[in-house]
Amino acid sequence: MKRILVTGAFGQIGSELINKLSDIYGQDNVIATDIKSGNYSGPFEKVDVTDGKRLYEVAKQYKVDTIMHLAALLSATAEKMPKRAWDINMGGLINALEVAKELDLQFFTPSSIGAFGPTTPKEHTPQDTIQRPTTMYGVNKVSGELLCDYYYYRFGVDTRGVRFPGLISYVTPPGGGTTDYAVEIYYEAIKQKSYTSYIKEGTYMDMMYMPDALTAIIQLMEANPDQLKHRNAFNISAISAAPEDFAKAIQVYIPEFTLEYDVDPVRQQIADSWPNCIDSTAAQEEWGFKAQYDLQAMTKDMLEKLAAKLK
């Protein structure tokens, strides 16, 4: 049985992950931490991840055996405040890794498609390839991957991670990401039957429905370590799509839906520096990653769930 501390527990991934982990391991074994309180009836502690001493004390108090470190600023926000992004994303990460080292904990943190850059092969981006990102978020993610591998090789900490694509969910909206349009488009389809995209037509990025992302985290953390040739971090993707592909998928259910464009140059530049479609073969081979939702299946579920939620 696992006992897991989650940082950033009320963010986009965390708010769903804590409930899924509770279903599997029992709510008393899932300790939610965040800088603000949120909607969770299990154990909660206020923790700022830049305060390593506090993080250590909470992990020790609850006798956890795993940390899932999710607290971070996303790409567009990081571009607005790069120094703060470095302090939170890298300062928080090394604090969490130190706690894992001191208390001998298993460790998960997400990397991202943002760990790639304009010189990375854009199509079927391999697991092991050029990583020279041009954003602060990307610099944080590559440094984070290297740091997690370092803690594994140097100190034997069982660190594992995935490179998440844009994550789409009807539960908690993302904040400050480049792929956020792919969530907003569904909300606006229900509310206005139209959407104005800040990302240009023809811009492909990897995407995934949240249920597949949560399953991937759990599957990777449960995987036999002897099977893992890679650790930080595995490419995983389910969908490669541009704004017009979302529009077409939505029009199957809402034929009058229209898509317009008003491009934001900052987020467009970030999107242009990321791959069109990454290759998930290593994750499939080493721990059995397989996504259940393609664009159409995700769209059907998103629209049904959002229609009920926004009623």
Ligand code: AKB
């Ligand atoms: C972002 O857009 O910043 C994130 C990501 C792909 O890491 N959703």
